[in-house]
Amino acid sequence: MRLLKRAIISVVLLDNFLTNLLKKLFFPSHWKLAGQCRQCGVCCQEILLKMTERQISSKFFTNLAIRWISWLFDFVLLRVDYEYNYLVFTCQHRCNEGRCGNYFWRPSICRNYPLVDYFEEPKLLPGCGFYAVKRAG
Ligand code: SF4
Ligand code: SF4
DSSP, X not given: OHHHHHHHHHHHHHHHHHHHHHHHHHSOOSEEEEEOOOOOXXXXXXXXXXXXXXXXXXXXXXXXXXXXXXXXXXXXXXXXXXXXXXXXXXXXXXXXXXXXXXXXXXOHHHHTOSOOOSSSOOOOOTTOSEEEEXXXX
């Protein structure tokens, strides 16, 4: 089971790497990140995964998504936010002092944080060691 999980994660990570590379090469964002991670662990306390209105209104799909994400990433569901359509998880790999206990195999959602959008200034959690800088030009 562990091997299967890692094989699936490897495919997802490769896809994530190539997508990010293409974005950087051909569609660079107006924003970039500076600073560095302070390993405070705040971004691992609550992990928000966006659902569409249609997805979250289906009990079957929502349960399937929760089971799949929980199994694949070792996340634990905290709640379903029906107001803003999010699945809110925490993670079994959170360690003391904010360190990740699964750093090598951490999922793409963790690798992509803080998320840099194309136009909008990245939204950072209070106390995060990163900050957003607007690109020149
Ligand atoms: S909130 Fe920022 S500084 Fe803290 S662990 Fe996450 S990325 Fe690192
Ligand atoms: S896998 Fe690591 S980085 Fe990702 S949420 Fe869990 S503890 Fe945080």
